[in-house]
Amino acid sequence: MKVSVAMATYNGEKYLKQQIDSILSQLGNEDELIISDDHSSDQTPAIIKKYISEDHRVKLFMNDEKGVTSNFENAIKRTQNEIIFLSDQDDVWKPEKVKTVKDYYEKNPTIQMIMSDITVVDNQLNTTIESFYEFRGSRAGVLKNIIKNSYIGCAMSFKKELKTKILPIPRNVPMHDMWIGLVADMNKSALLIPEKLIYYRRHDATVTSVENTSSLKDKILWRFQISSLLLKSFITNR
Structure with a gap:
């Protein structure tokens, strides 16, 4: 199974190289790292272009819109391979990540999305939360994750056939x-x-969060919105 990695970047020069190196070391010659950049003003594009000049697997696209959701959508829609991994710009993948996930797909042919647990760390990779699953009470299930979301993109992968069901990503979903x-x-x-x-990795410039800090009003609104969107998507893709 060939792999595509969909990475979203924005002013990520500080930790980007460490993350890219941890990914490329696990990819085969026919795999790819697709990066969508959200109009970075630091050295992020220059760092990526240096990788492009040295490695045919790395490709850069600029986000036509602005924001995290559209940035990831832009990366996802450019991917070509069977298994798509999502990636932030400032984490570090453990060396066994790609092989472990691919093995699970091979053993579970009906599964279209796999999420692993993660270790939350500080700037220097010191552990701050040993298990995201334990911290968020993570488990699969529609109702459970509408009430309290336990999904986190950096730990996700999915099969190519799921792309038609998730794209375009509605702009009024939380993430x-x-x-x-x-x-x-x-x-x-x-x-x-x-x-x-x-x-x-959690640091001062991190875009995403392990905690939900939305107001009660916002939480009620997006739960109603996402429930309606899910029902519509399910009917459309049947």
Whole structure:
């Protein structure tokens, strides 16, 4: 199974090289790293272009819109291979990540989305939360993840056939990863595996969060919105 990695970047020069190196070391010659950049103003594009000049697997596309969701959508829609991994710009993949996930897909042919556990770390990769699963109470299930989302994109991968069901990602969902996880749940094709396969780095400039800080009003609104969107998507893709 060939692999595509869909990475979203934005002013990520500080940790980007470490993340890219941890990914490329696990990819085969026919795999690819697709990067969508959200109009970075630092050295992020220059770092990526240097990789492009040295490695045919790395490709860069600029995000036509602005924002995390559209940036990931832009990367995802450019991917070509059978298994698509999502990637942040500032984490570190453990060396066994790609092989472990591919093995699970081979053993579970009906599964379309796999998420692993992760270890949350600080700037220097010191552990701050040993298990994201334990911290968020992660498990699959539509109702469970509408009530309290436990999906996190950096630990996700999915098969190519799921792309038609998740794209375009609605702009009024809280985050892209929640949408992907719930669409997989609606199709009874989500699998959460116990292995911790990423060092998930938290720092002052991090865009995403392990905690939900939305207001009660916003939480009620997006739960209603995402429930309606999921039902519509499920009917459309039947």
